[in-house]
Amino acid sequence: MAALLDNTCHISVNSTYVNVEGRTEKFMERKRSIIQLFDVSKQYGAGYALKNITLSVKVGDLVFITGASGAGKSTLLNLLYLATPVTRGQIIVGGMNLARLSPEKIPYLRRRIGVIFQDFKLISHRSVFDNISLVLEAAGQPPAVIKKKVEEVLERTGMTEYMNALPPSLSGGQQQKVAVARAVVGDPDIILADEPTGSLDACSAEVITRYLMEYKEKGTTILIASHNTALINSTGFDVLYTLEAGQLAQPGENICAAMNPIMGNETRGRVS
Numbered sequence: 001m002a003a004l005l006d007n008t009c010h011i012s013v014n015s016t017y018v019n020v021e022g023r024t025e026k027f028m029e030r031k032r033s034i035i036q037l038f039d040v041s042k043q044y045g046a047g048y049a050l051k052n053i054t055l056s057v058k059v060g061d062l063v064f065i066t067g068a069s070g071a072g073k074s075t076l077l078n079l080l081y082l083a084t085p086v087t088r089g090q091i092i093v094g095g096m097n098l099a100r101l102s103p104e105k106i107p108y109l110r111r112r113i114g115v116i117f118q119d120f121k122l123i124s125h126r127s128v129f130d131n132i133s134l135v136l137e138a139a140g141q142p143p144a145v146i147k148k149k150v151e152e153v154l155e156r157t158g159m160t161e162y163m164n165a166l167p168p169s170l171s172g173g174q175q176q177k178v179a180v181a182r183a184v185v186g187d188p189d190i191i192l193a194d195e196p197t198g199s200l201d202a203c204s205a206e207v208i209t210r211y212l213m214e215y216k217e218k219g220t221t222i223l224i225a226s227h228n229t230a231l232i233n234s235t236g237f238d239v240l241y242t243l244e245a246g247q248l249a250q251p252g253e254n255i256c257a258a259m260n261p262i263m264g265n266e267t268r269g270r271v272s
């Protein structure tokens with residue numbers, strides 16, 4: 001079965017080979033999974049934020065989690081970072097079974113993941129520089145390396161002049177850039193990004209998106225939760241999952257007309 005995504009992207013789900021914008025890859029055998037969810041559910045009280053989610057993400061893939069407000073996108077990312085515990089099911093990240101991870105191993109998991117939270121979660125009484133450098137201090141990096149790396153990510157995100165500022169004195173967009181800088185500074189294996197350009201103007205969004213895609217090119221696995229079709233189209237994707245009221249959309253149930261024609265709950269390429 002072949003589905004036409006747009007003029008430049010054809011997908012053949014029965015084939016080992018996929019052609020995305022002229023790139024032909026033997027993707028199914030080449031890559032191993034770095035994230036796996038098996039029948040995962042998350043309940044808040046009596047309500048389900050996520051229900052029976054089974055999916056996997058391969059090393060180096062750019063994966064979008066899309067869906068309407070309240071569909072469960074942020075919850076999914078939060079589970080991967082152990083920001084909130086799973087109610088049922090199993091989650092494996094980088095070979096670690098999160099249900100069996102002892103409290104002292106959680107920092108190890110988190111050092112391998114860079115997170116851009118939707119609400120940024122910056123430490124309000126520490127400077128921009130400190131918010132970013134804490135990641136490297138926790139990883140035991142020497143001060144000279146920390147200074148060099150923090151200055152580099154500040155420069156790349158256009159935040160050098162604000163390095164001594166406290167987060168509450170910054171605009172939402174500036175705080176989001178700091179959150180991006182903090183997420184990438186440790187050169188993580190996985191980046192989890194929740195609407196990473198949601199507070200940015202168009203020009204800044206382009207700069208930040210390109211910066212994140214440099215990490216994709218270096219082999220970092222990136223999961224982006226977003227309902228921003230422009231963002232999705234600006235990067236393309238390896239896999240796109242659509243959530244609908246906490247469940248993966250079934251074939252033909254993609255809820256956003258703008259996302260059509262997507263076939264099934266997983267696809268590759270671009271949306272039209």
Ligand SMILES: Nc1ncnc2c1ncn2[C@@H]1O[C@H](COP(=O)(O)OP(=O)(O)OP(=O)(O)O)[C@@H](O)[C@H]1O
Nearest residue numbers: 044048049067068069070071072073074075076118
């Ligand atoms: N801490 C919480 N306590 C109770 N309910 C929660 C909590 N966090 C999320 N929820 C509920 O879980 C569901 C999924 O929320 P989530 O934030 O994951 O959605 P989302 O797809 O990221 O939405 P948005 O696009 O608006 O950010 C919603 O019904 C929400 O109200």
